[in-house]
Amino acid sequence: MLARSVAACIIVIVVSVQGTSLETRTSSAYGAAADVMPSIRSAMLGSIRTSWEQGTAASAILETDTPTYSLFGSSPFKYSSSAGLPVTPLQFGLSAVTRQGGDGRLSGDGKSGAAVDSSSAGSVVMLGSFAETSKASYWHNAATKQLHYLLHTAPRTSTGAISHRADSKQYWADGVFMAPPFIAYYGAITSNETLLQLAYDNCRLYRNALRVKGPYGYAWAHIYFDSTKSWVDKGIWGTGNAWAALGMLRVALTIQKSSHASKMTTQSKNLVSWVKEILDSTLPAAVKSSPHLIPNYIQGDSATFGDASSSAALASVTYRCLTLYPSIFKTSNYSQAANQISSAVIGGVTELGLMKPVVNPLSWDEEGVVSTEGQAFTLMMIAAWKEYLDE
Ligand SMILES: *[C@@H]1O[C@H](CO)[C@@H](O)[C@H](O)[C@H]1NC(C)=O
Ligand SMILES: *[C@@H]1O[C@H](CO)[C@@H](O)[C@H](O)[C@H]1NC(C)=O
DSSP states (O other), rough: HHHHHHHHHHHHHHHHHTTTOOOHHHHHHHHHHHHHHHHHHHHHHHHHOOHHHHHHHHHHHHHHHHHHSTSSSSSSSSOTTTTTHHHHHHHHHHHHHHHOTTOOOOTOOOTSBSSGGGGGGGHHHHHHHHGGGGGGGHHHHHHHHHIIIIISOOOOOOTTTSOOOOSEEEEEEHHHHHSHHHHHHHHHHOOOOOHHHHHHHHHHHHHHEEEEETEEEEEEESSOOOOOTTTESSEHHHHHHHHHHHHHHHHHHHHHSSTTTGGGHHHHHHHHHHHHHHHHHHHHHHHHHOOOOOEEEEEEEOOOOHHHHHHHHHHHHHHHHHHHOOHHHHTTTTHHHHHHHHHHHHTOOOOOOOOOOOEEEEEEEEEEEEOOHHHHHHHHHHHHHHHHHOO
């Protein structure tokens, strides 16, 4: 990390003597982010975590520490001798497995009311099945038990989607990050088209249930209670949209990098267009705000304070889309929005490396102090930003 920070400083010095072009300002803004990254990371590691925070932190660590094995890297589904053992993501996976419940849910969620949250750590567990070959069956069995819970134990909604909750049938926008990326990843590694399709269908069914018209176009409402056919939260929550965009991008990319890619182009194209729909209906709210942060609620709730957490997540998705799908995203105003938002996010980092202001992850309409997911989203943003600049 030190080497990277030093390198970032050198880049800033070199470019800053050339004037103040947009690229210069972008690089120096990235340099500031690289400098605070270690303390953002250690604040995340130091936090006490729930199951979904364990999985989200694991994803951020995978993308930050061992990018070769992330979905955005060159070896997402097989061992890479040059990258070697992905130690830190496996440390997160191991902790999730040692607290796996008898029903298959990872990270101590065996008795929880959440059906899908535990599966957010499923991918780093499945990673062990090929990245630590001496323990391949240990990792594979744990991932399979978690998959089995999703497929056969978790309740299904009236449309057949896997319910977000274990005790009733509900759609939460959050759920799109929790289960579908893991189901798709397991499907890609075992070359199972049924699972890739199931991951896609869960994104599609959640979108159908939660999509509402917002001030900038269609976005996602937060929670629909399918058992009683009523809204629990019809507001357009920034982080809900962030979870949905993060999850759908990962499922799209998993399909595209799998052996079934050519048969499933309609599915991956739809997912990318649904990610774009969310960016188009959320980023303008940050562009309009000062500082440039996504409002905690874009519509439907009075808690409209700027939220660094959803902002970082949506900036990460924008940088990834700019890198992966330039023909769809590069010609437009997305890079400007991502740069404005990422600078605002980094501008708020505290002395202890905490993102501020952030929504309380346990209480959606108030500001919180420590947001593990916000810390993780910011690491995802910095990793995506780096790759975008390195292009
Ligand atoms: C794909 O996965 C499902 C669910 O685990 C399983 O029932 C099915 O047999 C698998 N198909 C193949 C071809 O392996
Ligand atoms: C970019 O511009 C288009 C067309 O004016 C608009 O629909 C879209 O919402 C804008 N996106 C952002 C991120 O501002």
